[in-house]
Amino acid sequence: MPVAVELPSLGESVVEGTVSRWLVKEGDRVALDQPLVEVTTDKVDAEIPAPVAGIVQKILVAEGQTVAVGAALVMIEAEAGSEAPRKPASAPAAAAAPQAATPQAAPPRETPSELPPATPLARRLAEEAKVDLRSVTGTGAAGRVTKQDVALHASERRPPAAEPGSAPGPGPAAPRPGYGYLSYSLQPGDRVVPMTPLRRLVAEHMVLSKRVSPHVGTVAEIDMSGVTKVRDAHKRTFEQDHGFGLSFLPFVVHASVRALREYPRLNASVLEDAIVEKKDIHIGIAVETEKGLVVPVVRHADRLSLAGLAQALEDLANRARSKRLSADELKGGSFTISNPGRHGNMYGFAIINQPQVGILRMGEIVKRPVVRTLDGQDAIVIRPIMHLALSYDHRAVDGAPANGFLHRIRELLEEAEFDL
Secondary structure, three states, X not given: OEEEEEOOOOOOOOOEEEEEEEOOOOOOEEOOOXXXXXXXXXXXXXXXXXXXXXXXXEEOOOOOOXXXXXXXXXXXXXXXXXXXXXXXXXXXXXXXXXXXXXXXXXXXXXXXXXXXXXXXXXXXXXXXXXXXXXXXXXXXXXXXXXXXXXXXXXXXXXXXXXXXXXXXXXXXXXXXXXXXXXXXXXXXXXXXXXXXXXXXXXXXHHHHHHHHOOEEEEEEEEEOHHHHHHHHHHXXXXXXXXXXXXXXXXXHHHHHHHHHHHOHHHOEEEEOOEEEEOOOOOEEXXXXXXXXXXXXXXXXXXXXXHHHHHHHHHHHHHHHHOOOOOHHHHOOOOEEEEOOXXXXXXXXXXXXXXXXXXXXXXXXXXXXXXXXXXXXXXXXXXXXXXXXXXXXXXXXXXXXXXXXXHHHHHHHHHHOOOOO
């Protein structure tokens, strides 16, 4: 019996996805729950598993094509006795007429044929900014309109870029992103690596963040001696009790959450001409995966103990790397912490994760000589030192609260009064 594998809902705000890579081909035999295809949305990169065991009969969607939730991706000829597809009772109707779902995902008052191809975020931003997508030049793959294209079109106040060789006028406009490759001619031995859909989404978000938020940075040097002692005293029993090692990240998150309660301006968003200080503290944790950077969110981080934070962080990181995160787990963060790990170098300034107003980046912990007062005398001693770098949005946060916030994190880490 042929079974249609549909694009499932990957989160309440996700209406479509782009097929980034097929993991099987027509004629392949697949097992139950075997990954069939990688799909990218504006929120998450996920693998779609086989709902039945059988033979791949026909692939219905090409790589790079965007389809609505509920659209059929592939047909599988199910083996006799194979487990029935796990989907709602209403799903067969959607499978029989997948095209019917497409108009529902389109913006109101327009038909899909009238609009150029665009990412979900681009369409959402165009609707909010009242931008006609037909007037926007797309710089994405195959001319697809990106969120960055819409933002540039909406805020464009500059004349077109000058022709090559012409004299620059006052305040010359930079070339639109996406056309920079025209200034470089490929040379023998060069390797062209096309951006993956997830890489393009990250790039769009980062460029938009730098355009929207005036980034300011400040750095604190942290003596991690106290934290190291607490961790060393508990790491063996902690690993026995929880099944994974205790890292330094939960300590930094715990201190940051406490500091956010005292400095709510860092737990905020800019909303047109107002600043919203958020009641709930949801911490996004930047996780590097083989597909790129994702930022899953620890909900209500201020309600968790240090051990609870460690468990939540471990779970999110593991599921991010195994592509088992839902889109809803990647949204709603109010502040972000980035931990590059052992090779994080001294420090670096991360780009703010919109619509937040701050992001904290951890540097690596290195033993360094520092001056301390011992028995009334200055002495040079060796201490484990880490640098924390805070990037903040100067529209919402001034230097005094930003520096006060980072100094408070430093105090909490150096006091090291943590209860597991």
